[in-house]
């Protein structure tokens with residue numbers, strides 16, 4: 001099939017949506033089209049089964065769109081959404097390089113400004129593209145005060161090239177470049193405290209979120225979207241392949257990361273801590289670790305295993321302490337209350 | 352000007368051309384409406400989950416309609432049922448089972464107060480007529496369900512009023528008569544039900560006659576004949592049998608005088624009698640029962656067979672209960688009883704595998720009494736039923752109650768029942784079987800699986816303490832005022848919010864929110880149940896995430912149907 005035929009075929013199938021309410025395509029909307037939410041990132045993408053990153057990006061698009069454009073760094077998200085000649089995106093979207101998403105977004109924002117448009121620009125990157133290689137571009141974008149929301153999909157390693165450690169990989173996790181074995185119990189170094197560095201730029205808003213708490217995540221996106229200036233969100237996004245957990249457990253793993261204190265959900269405005277999601281009942285870190293193959297060596301006979309578990313527990317307790325994650329009794333916005341559902345939707349705010 | 356070449360862009364949303372559904376290898380998500388444990392446990396066949404769902408939306412009348420689709424007497428069962436539903440409720444693994452019973456009662460009362468009517472159409476004038484003997488809960492339920500199946504019902508009742516034991520035996524302190532009259536009156540006023548009072552099977556009608564002029568005959572006469580009770584041959588001259596004493600008390604408001612009594616037995620009759628006699632002035636009331644008291648040491652099938660609340664209240668009221676014991680012999684002075692010899696007893700399994708009662712030698716003791724009352728159950732009165740009675744009961748072969756082609760046995764008379772809810776369930780099943788038979792089909796049992804607590808995802812349910820109903824203090828309890836009170840609208844609605852919706856979608860959106868592949872489609876129609884969500888198997892990769900995160904267990908991963 002020639003490119004031309006293939007393109008015509010795709011156009012006929014997915015042709016441009018009506019631009020205005022009075023313009024119709026003539027066709028009855030399919031159930032997919034009629035859904036009561038914005039479909040910024042469509043099905044048919046090639047993410048793995050149970051991919052946390054695909055979910056996170058969809059959740060962000062849902063409440064950021066439709067009037068947005070995206071600069072996407074190289075990485076899984078970029079690759080699995082855009083297998084040529086197809087694209088899963090339904091907003092303007094650009095990919096340039098691994099290291100420059102924030103710089104590209106800065107340029108897009110400047111161009112919009114020059115045209116007198118206020119389309120919000122989003123920049124997306126993985127943790128490799130954010131904590132590591134794209135870090136200086138990000139710092140520059142924040143410092144120049146571009147009106148961009150940067151979202152880092154944190155799956156805690158370079159997943160797209162085969163699970164190499166990043167500065168976001170947690171201590172003691174095994175990756176292909178920090179393998180557990182005789183020499184070491186997985187990654188020797190600590191997970192970088194990126195949020196504090198971002199906060200040091202004194203930007204209006206920086207926050208962490210998790211796919212396990214979608215309403216909280218989307219509230220944070222909406223809040224950031226309303227700010228004229230640089231904002232930053234890091235979303236904990238489990239990777240069943242790289243973390244070696246069953247695909248069905250993505251949400252459970254993400255939830256436990258928050259509940260044990262290893263991934264605190266916090267909000268910082270102008271560098272100051274303004275809000276946290278309190279933990280209702282703090283779990284031991286082992287509840288989180290044992291679901292994942294990347295920590296399997298921490299449960300063997302090796303005498304170093306106990307020490308590593310204790311170390312991770314100490315890191316979790318440290319987060320709980322410095323961020324004040326212990327709540328004062330059940331709260332609709334704590335880890336227990338935020339998850340609650342009722343008939344026809346989330347329960348929060350009902351009682 | 353830069354020109355974008357075809358290598359540089361793609362059209363929006365075109366990934367839809369690529370059907371990731373073919374990545375699924377072994378399992379696909381399926382919506383499965385499993386039975387909620389409350390429903391599975393309810394002898395009347397109510398689907399508590401379904402009516403709680405309506406209450407969660409604040410639709411009380413619709414909730415009542417869903418409830419009465421199975422049980423036309425919720426005000427009655429909401430008061431007297433031993434509520435196995437509540438014992439089965441999955442929420443007991445969290446912060447306490449739902450107070451199903453109290454909400455059921457509230458709905459029943461609300462229906463009476465608001466004058467809600469059964470949404471049942473009048474059957475066609477020439478619709479087949481089902482004859483029903485006995486207008487206790489079993490017969491009444493059969494008549495009501497016959498109507499729901501488009502049949503007519505003709506009830507024959509020997510008493511001048513309907514209700515059976517509900518009227519003649521259950522104390523008013525737990526079943527007020529105005530409520531009973533209202534629920535039964537509402538049922539009997541449905542067009543298509545005829546009732547003939549003072550019509551006694553055996554005397555005024557016969558099974559053969561009924562069978563020849565009706566489409567089917569339901570036998571629901573209950574058990575009217577006391578079992579022979581004989582303690583080592585001795586029976587005092589003023590012997591009274593428990594149910595007869597209760598019935599007399601219902602009619603005349605008096606018990607024969609006594610100051611120390613022993614009641615021998617272990618059911619509702621025994622406990623009701625103990626409590627009423629204690630309240631009427633008997634100083635010492637001792638219940639001797641072969642069963643055990645509820646507790647970790649007692650096997651479930653060995654527990655005293657009464658409504659749990661009634662047992663608690665009896666103990667509160669100072670009834671002494673001697674479990675695992677029997678009355679060995681009566682000690683007589685002349686023809687009057689002055690003592691009861693009591694001995695310990697257990698049900699033991701013999702070498703042949705059958706359990707029998709074994710009395711332990713050396714455990715005998717004598718209790719001074721002036722009356723010993725047996726409450727050891729009743730048998731079917733065989734009059735008019737001679738060829739059908741087998742060892743005291745009608746003993747049909749299946750749950751539909753089929754005795755013969757067009758002859759059904761329901762309620763206590765079956766021999767394997769003993770509660771109002773079971774009687775109501777029997778009436779429903781018999782009507783279903785009759786309707787199926789008339790249509791030339793077999794009745795179909797609901798063999799769906801049950802959704803146990805392990806099938807829920809507890810993370811998504813916020814803690815909420817169980818509501819409780821007010822109760823009269825021991826000193827205030829008499830013979831008329833109801834002991835347990837109403838939980839009230841606010842508590843009933845709050846309690847409904849605690850329902851976990853086991854096995855049925857509650858439209859929480861979790862699957863829709865969490866599917867990384869947008870393979871769960873939410874429809875735009877207004878819905879609060881599973882009809883809201885579709886799986887788009889063209890894109891579902893079979894990750895299983897939605898099934899894990901579904902709070903209610905409504906999504907299950909099932910093997911792909913082979914190619």
Ligand SMILES: Cc1cc2nc3c(=O)[nH]c(=O)nc-3n(C[C@H](O)[C@H](O)[C@H](O)COP(=O)(O)OP(=O)(O)OC[C@H]3O[C@@H](n4cnc5c(N)ncnc54)[C@H](O)[C@@H]3O)c2cc1C
Pocket residue numbers: 431432433484485486487488489490507508509510513514515516517520521522550551552553571572573574575594597619620621623658732735761762763764768769770771772774
């Ligand atoms: C004291 C007491 C307390 C109880 N408490 C509870 C309780 O708390 N909870 C609970 O679930 N259950 C309780 N029960 C049991 C419950 O009442 C019965 O299981 C239930 O009433 C059985 O219903 P039925 O329709 O089969 O029989 P019945 O209620 O006995 O009704 C049978 C009807 O058939 C009529 N009849 C009998 N023979 C003939 C005939 N030959 N011709 C025409 N009509 C006839 C009778 O007059 C009667 O109206 C209690 C029972 C007693 C005795």
Ligand SMILES: Cc1ncc(C[n+]2csc(CCOP(=O)(O)OP(=O)(O)O)c2C)c(N)n1
Pocket residue numbers: 053074075076077097098099125126127128129130153155157158159160161166
């Ligand atoms: C400059 C440069 N170096 C290396 C690569 C190869 N590369 C492509 S994606 C990727 C890893 C991306 O990791 P991350 O940013 O964490 O995103 P993920 O794939 O985990 O979502 C790498 C190393 C590249 N594209 N460009």
Ligand code: SF4
Pocket residue numbers: 387388389390399400403439440441442449451849850851852853
């Ligand atoms: S929680 Fe609701 S549906 Fe589940 S068993 Fe209890 S009453 Fe039934």
Ligand code: SF4
Pocket residue numbers: 050379380865866867868869870871886890891892893894895896897898
């Ligand atoms: S979450 Fe989505 S992709 Fe995964 S099994 Fe459910 S419907 Fe399929």
Ligand code: SF4
Pocket residue numbers: 855856857858859860861862863880881884897900901902903904905906
């Ligand atoms: S996750 Fe929620 S909306 Fe989806 S099937 Fe289960 S109960 Fe229904």
